[in-house]
Amino acid sequence: MFDWSSLDGIDFEGFDPSEVRSIVTNYVCSHCYATLVPFQVPNDRIYVIACSECGVSIEQIGAVSKNTVSIRYEQANREFKRVITNLKDLYPSIQHMSAIQHTPLREGETETGRNVRELGF
Numbered sequence: 775m776f777d778w779s780s781l782d783g784i785d786f787e788g789f790d791p792s793e794v795r796s797i798v799t800n801y802v803c804s805h806c807y808a809t810l811v812p813f814q815v816p817n818d819r820i821y822v823i824a825c826s827e828c829g830v831s832i833e834q835i836g837a838v839s840k841n842t843v844s845i846r847y848e849q850a851n852r853e854f855k856r857v858i859t860n861l862k863d864l865y866p867s868i869q870h871m872s873a874i875q876h877t878p879l880r881e882g883e884t885e886t887g888r889n890v891r892e893l894g895f
């Protein structure tokens with residue numbers, strides 16, 4: 775549920791119903807890349823679109839396209855593999871990738887996405 779008090783003192787415009795589906799389908803939160811959720815403003819036709827994880831309106835924190843996130847994930851995955859390879863050179867005791875204990879995959883999260891999240895991106 776969206777915390778409407780988070781908009782107190784914020785000059786927000788909201789989104790027209792015709793924009794909501796496209797935004798929710800094509801964009802994610804700029805902070806954590808989680809999916810976006812629309813909330814209709816009570817007694818109005820406009821919507822606030824907020825992050826499903828942060829719970830903050832994208833008018834406050836922004837949104838990025840899923841295509842951009844996909845590109846960032848691929849870049850991060852390549853970097854992750856390079857770093858792991860270097861770690862194995864530096865620390866011979868790391869013999870197998872399976873020695874890395876991953877956190878469980880979140881709903882809809884790819885393994886690459888999990889790697890990126892675990893690296894703190």
Ligand SMILES: [Zn+2]
Nearest residue numbers: 803806825828
């Ligand atoms: Zn978020």
